[in-house]
Amino acid sequence: xxxxxxxxxxxxxxxxxxxxxxxxxxxxxxxxxxxxxxxxxxxxxxxxxxxxxxxxxxxxxxxxxxxxxxxxxxxxxxxxxxxxxxxxxxxxxxxxxxxxxxxxxxxxxxxxxxxxxxxxxxxxxxxxxxxxxxxxxxxxxxxxxxxxxxxxxxxxxxxxxxxxxxxxxxxxxxxxxxxxxxxxxxxxxxxxxxxxxxxxxxxxxxxxxxxxxxxxxxxxxxxxxxxxxxxxxxxxxxxxxxxxxxxxxxxxxxxxxxxxxxxxxxxxxxxxxxxxxxxxxxxxxxxxxxxxxxxxxxxxxxxxxxxxxxxxxxxxxxxxxxxxxx
Amino acid sequence: xxxxxxxxxxxxxxxxxxxxxxxxxxxxxxxxxxxxxxxxxxxxxxxxxxxxxxxxxxxxxxxxxxxxxxxxxxxxxxxxxxxxxxxxxxxxxxxxxxxxxxxxxxxxxxxxxxxxxxxxxxxxxxxxxxxxxxxxxxxxxxxxxxxxxxxxxxxxxxxxxxxxxxxxxxxxxxxxxxxxxxxxxxxxxxxxxxxxxxxxxxxxxxxxxxxxxxxxxxxxxxxxxxxxxxxxxxxxxxxxxxxxxxxxxxxxxxxxxxxxxxxxxxxxxxxxxxxxxxxxxxxxxxxxxxxxxxxxxxxxxxxxxxxxxxxxxxxxxxxxxxxxxxxxxxxxxxxxxxx
Numbered sequence: 001x002x003x004x005x006x007x008x009x010x011x012x013x014x015x016x017x018x019x020x021x022x023x024x025x026x027x028x029x030x031x032x033x034x035x036x037x038x039x040x041x042x043x044x045x046x047x048x049x050x051x052x053x054x055x056x057x058x059x060x061x062x063x064x065x066x067x068x069x070x071x072x073x074x075x076x077x078x079x080x081x082x083x084x085x086x087x088x089x090x091x092x093x094x095x096x097x098x099x100x101x102x103x104x105x106x107x108x109x110x111x112x113x114x115x116x117x118x119x120x121x122x123x124x125x126x127x128x129x130x131x132x133x134x135x136x137x138x139x140x141x142x143x144x145x146x147x148x149x150x151x152x153x154x155x156x157x158x159x160x161x162x163x164x165x166x167x168x169x170x171x172x173x174x175x176x177x178x179x180x181x182x183x184x185x186x187x188x189x190x191x192x193x194x195x196x197x198x199x200x201x202x203x204x205x206x207x208x209x210x211x212x213x214x215x216x217x218x219x220x221x222x223x224x225x226x227x228x229x230x231x232x233x234x235x236x237x238x239x240x241x242x243x244x245x246x247x248x249x250x251x252x253x254x255x256x257x258x259x260x261x262x263x264x265x266x267x268x269x270x271x272x273x274x275x276x277x278x279x280x281x282x283x284x285x286x287x288x289x290x291x292x293x294x295x296x297x298x299x300x301x302x303x304x305x306x307x308x309x310x311x312x313x314x315x316x317x318x319x320x321x322x323x324x325x326x
Numbered sequence: 327x328x329x330x331x332x333x334x335x336x337x338x339x340x341x342x343x344x345x346x347x348x349x350x351x352x353x354x355x356x357x358x359x360x361x362x363x364x365x366x367x368x369x370x371x372x373x374x375x376x377x378x379x380x381x382x383x384x385x386x387x388x389x390x391x392x393x394x395x396x397x398x399x400x401x402x403x404x405x406x407x408x409x410x411x412x413x414x415x416x417x418x419x420x421x422x423x424x425x426x427x428x429x430x431x432x433x434x435x436x437x438x439x440x441x442x443x444x445x446x447x448x449x450x451x452x453x454x455x456x457x458x459x460x461x462x463x464x465x466x467x468x469x470x471x472x473x474x475x476x477x478x479x480x481x482x483x484x485x486x487x488x489x490x491x492x493x494x495x496x497x498x499x500x501x502x503x504x505x506x507x508x509x510x511x512x513x514x515x516x517x518x519x520x521x522x523x524x525x526x527x528x529x530x531x532x533x534x535x536x537x538x539x540x541x542x543x544x545x546x547x548x549x550x551x552x553x554x555x556x557x558x559x560x561x562x563x564x565x566x567x568x569x570x571x572x573x574x575x576x577x578x579x580x581x582x583x584x585x586x587x588x589x590x591x592x593x594x595x596x597x598x599x600x601x602x603x604x605x606x607x608x609x610x611x612x613x614x615x616x617x618x619x620x621x622x623x624x625x626x627x628x629x630x631x632x633x634x635x636x637x638x639x640x641x642x643x644x645x646x647x648x649x650x651x652x653x654x655x656x657x658x659x660x661x662x663x664x665x
Contacts, residue, residue, distance in 0.1 A: 025470065051470060057500065059493035065459020066466055066497065069477070072448060073398070073467040092490075096453050097460065105441040106431035107654040109449060141655050141663065165657035193665065242664040276664075 001184050007177040009151035010040040010116070013158035014078060016187060018048050021076065024162060027054045027063060028080025028116075037082055038118055038177050060086050064093035064115065071113040072101065076162060084119040084133040084171065091136070098167045099142030114161045115169045119147065120211055120262055121294075121310050122175035126301035132263040132294070134209070137169045138239045138272075144192055145239040147171035149213035151181040153237060156190025164192060173210040193241035197250065201232035204256035204324060207247060207273060209236045212260040212311060219316035227321050239269050247273060248281050255286040258320055260311055265296040290323050292316055341550055343617060345391065349549045350608050351625045352387035356407045357605055358633045359416045363406065363423055367584050371641070372423045376437040379407035381547075381579035384604035385510050386411040388552025389478060392560055398446045400461040400479040403438035404510075405450030408480055412445040417636035426643040433646035434654075446475075455485045458494030458507065465503035465563075476504040476563040478556075484515030486529040495537040495571065504563040506556070509573045510546060516582045517590050530573035539571050546574025547604040550611065577602075 004012065018024045026044060028036075032055040035042030045053040056063050060081055067079035081087055087094060094115070101109040121130035138145045144166050148154045154172070161168035198213065199220050208216035213235045220231035232250050236243070251257050257277060259270030274289040292311045300306055341349075360380050366372040379386060382404075390411035393399070401408040406419055414430065422429030423437050430442055438452040448464060451457035461479035468475050485491050486509060498505050509530035513520055526532035531543040544555050552574060559570035577599035581588035588596075600606075612622055655661035 054501075057493075057496060059459075059497055061456075061490045062459045062462065062493040062497040065456065065490065065494065066463035069448075069460040069463020069465070070467045070470075071463070072460070073464045075467050075470065077463075092453050092456050097451070097456050101449065102654050102657070104431065104435040104439045105443070105449065106434045106650070107659070108431070108441055108443045110657065112657075141661065144656075240663050244664045 001182055003180050004151045004183040005177065006151045006154055006172070006179050006181070007038055007040040009154035009183060010158065010172060011042055011044060013155040014041065014044055015047060016155070017159055017162040018044070018052060023074065024076045024078065025052045025054070025070065026078045027056050027067065029056055029058055029063070029082050031055060031080050036080070038174065040172070040177060041080070060090035061093065064090045064098070067113045067115070068093060068098050068111060071111045071167070072109050076112050078114045078116060078162060080116045082118055083129050084117045085128050085131050087117065087133055087136055094137065094143070094169070095140055099140040103142060110165065111167045112165050113167050114158070115167070117169060117171050118174045119171040120173045120175060121299050121306060122211060124301055124303055124306060127298035130299040130306070132210070134171065134239055134263055134269045135267050137171070138269060142167070143240060144168040145171065146192060146237065147173070147210045147239065148237060149173070149176065149210055149235050151179070152183045152188070153190065155183055156188045157192065157237065159189045160192050163189065168192070171210065175211050179214070193238050193243055195237055195243035195246040196235045197232060197246065198235050199231065199233040201230040201254060203230045203254055204258060204320060205232045205234060205250040205254045206258050206260055206316070206320070207234045207236060207270070208260040209239070209269065210262060212262055215311065215313050215316060216260050218313045219320065222313065222317050223320055229320060229324055231320070244276055248277065251277055251281050252284045255284055256324065257285070257289045258323070259289070259291045260316055261291065261293040262310055263294060265291070265293045268293050287323065287326070290319060292319050341553065343615070346612060346615065347617065347621065347625065349387050349391055349553065350612055350622065351629060352390065352411055353383040353549060353605055353608055354626055355416070355629045355632070356383040356386055356410055358629055359410055359419065360406060362633050362637055363420065364580070364584070366420065366424065366637070373425065374436055375583045375585065376423065377404035377583050378580050379404055379578070381599065381603065382510055382512060382576045383407060384549040384552050384608070385508065385546045385574045385576060388549040389480070389508060389556050392553050392556035393478060394475070396446060396475045397560070398448045398461070398464050398475060398477045400448055400457040400464070400477060401440070401450040402457070402481055403450060403452040404482065405440050406437070409440040409442060409447050409450065412442070412447050414442045414445050414447060415636065416633050417639050418442070420636050420640045421643055424640050425646055426640050427646045428640065428643040429646065432650055434650065455481070455488035455490035457481070458485070458490055459497065461505050462494050462498050462501070462503055465498070465505035466501060468504055469501070474564060476506065476560055478506045478508060478560070480508045480510060482515070483509060483511040483513070483520040483529045485509070486533055487524060495533070498569040499537045499539065502566070502568040504566070505569045506559045506563055507569065507571045509571070510576055511573050512576050512578045514582065517586065528573055530571055534571045537571070539569070542570065543573045543575065546576035547602050548607055549604060
């Protein structure tokens with residue numbers, strides 16, 4: 001057992017998988033010699049050499065296209081798109097090419113690859129380097145979408161993503177890279193499509209993802225101490241496949257539900273989850289589901305503004321207290 | 327005169343009777359199959375859209391003839407000819423166009439997405455330019471694994487104005503990938519003349535120097551020229567010397583798609599190009615080298631029989647099974663996105 005940062009967990013997971021399988025290759029902008037702009041891939045070039053760990057030009061379409069072509073013909077590429085916002089310049093591969101190739105070809109073409117992305121805000125980078133793009137990714141049948149909230153989940157879920165026979169978008173949260181957590185020694189492989197209950201509770205369920213998970217946990221702590229409200233905290237971890245059973249099971253126990261989403265309001269991932277709950281667990285509910293999200297605005301750069309926009313611990317606490325009182 | 331005859335002989339020896347007949351057979355087969363696809367539209371047996379290669383057969387035939395088994399083709403939505411040229415049966419292609427159970431992808435892809443991995447046809451891509459980087463990735467795999475196959479990527483003149491074209495060219499050159507980019511310049515990006523929307527005269531050829539590649543622009547209606555040019559480029563790619571970009575000048579005899587009567591073309595242009603019809607050029611070539619009419623006619627009979635039999639087989643084939651609506655979204659064979 002060692003304490004590892006979220007960023008070091010990324011490099012550890014990639015190394016674990018490259019050690020295991022020589023068909024695993026890694027490409028992206030500044031990922032090799034520089035070790036990544038977030039320093040999440042330091043040491044991989046030295047360990048695995050320039051044929052397996054490759055710097056690319058600033059050509060996001062070439063990065064994802066090449067990853068796809070390599071995956072279709074037998075490799076298991078890991079491609080990095082530096083900032084999630086840049087998905088917009090190579091969206092064709094995410095929307096039209098990678099997810100649909102298996103279906104359109106009646107199963108002839110296989111596309112096992114991982115797209116690692118620096119997602120989310122909190123770093124004062126402004127509207128084009130801070131977005132939470134979960135809903136850009138999860139709307140295409142054929143893709144899987146995963147987002148870890150802790151170093152141990154980074155290792156286990158990234159390993160599972162590399163081993164998965166389907167294409168996976170792996171959303172790493174930029175503002176979590178420096179956070180630390182205990183990670184067991186040895187090989188770690190988790191399961192996609194599994195949510196985790198991180199805190200048990202009886203009064204309501206807080207459903208969170210990525211950087212919203214530590215905030216949900218802090219809010220739950222505060223709500224218990226200050227208001228006597230017992231919150232269950234579910235880390236969704238995997239948006240596609242979605243572990244609906246864990247979510248519905250929790251709602252059946254607590255009868256109240258809050259989604260805590262960093263994305264702007266419209267069509268955020270929580271909307272899909274709330275719709276499932278409305279369809280399938282309506283009579284379990286003692287009150288309306290509540291979505292706590294970034295308002296439907298571009299993210300501002302100034303710290304005081306960005307902190308107001310993204311759901312904070314205090315906003316979660318206030319919203320839950322207010323809703324539970326009604 | 328003597329020099330010309332010597333050159334012609336060398337030309338002939340290099341290709342040879344057997345290969346020349348194969349090239350004719352392939353071009354004639356593409357013509358007949360595409361014409362049949364069009365006829366089946368008119369009978370409302372082919373739905374959706376379709377983009378025919380009528381008039382462009384020499385490129386598909388010449389390239390396929392120069393490829394080795396195991397080499398990979400990456401095609402566009404105008405991909406029937408390239409798919410057939412790699413050896414996929416006419417029945418599988420027409421069946422796919424007609425949404426029948428005997429189709430290449432049992433109707434799940436349609437005209438614009440013909441794919442036959444077992445023939446090295448790694449897909450037909452309907453978003454302009456998307457497959458150039460994908461071909462780079464397949465070539466990267468060959469390079470990394472030490473495999474001897476090359477990737478050949480076909481696209482139209484319009485593709486040279488989209489970003490992915492430029493990203494892929496640069497990427498292929500800096501990684502020295504075994505990929506060959508083949509531009510079929512049929513003079514029109516859909517309905518607009520390519521010359522009206524492009525900064526240079528040769529949409530692909532004049533871009534080559536930006537990536538340190540030689541400008542190669544050839545007569546795409548002469549299958550011998552296509553074959554010889556491609557063979558050289560493929561050999562270069564296979565021996566680790568990196569990519570090539572080749573522009574083939576050609577002309578489509580029909581509109582952009584079946585919805586397009588191509589009324590934007592100036593009067594007489596089609597007629598002038600029909601004088602340079604690749605099949606006419608090649609029939610003359612066969613005669614020039616003393617191949618008698620009986621052998622040509624035998625090939626034509628065999629091809630017509632294949633196309634006729636394929637058509638009849640497709641007409642009586644069951645429509646595709648509705649059971650496959652939900653299959654192969656994910657690798658487990660199904661479509662479940664939640665538990």
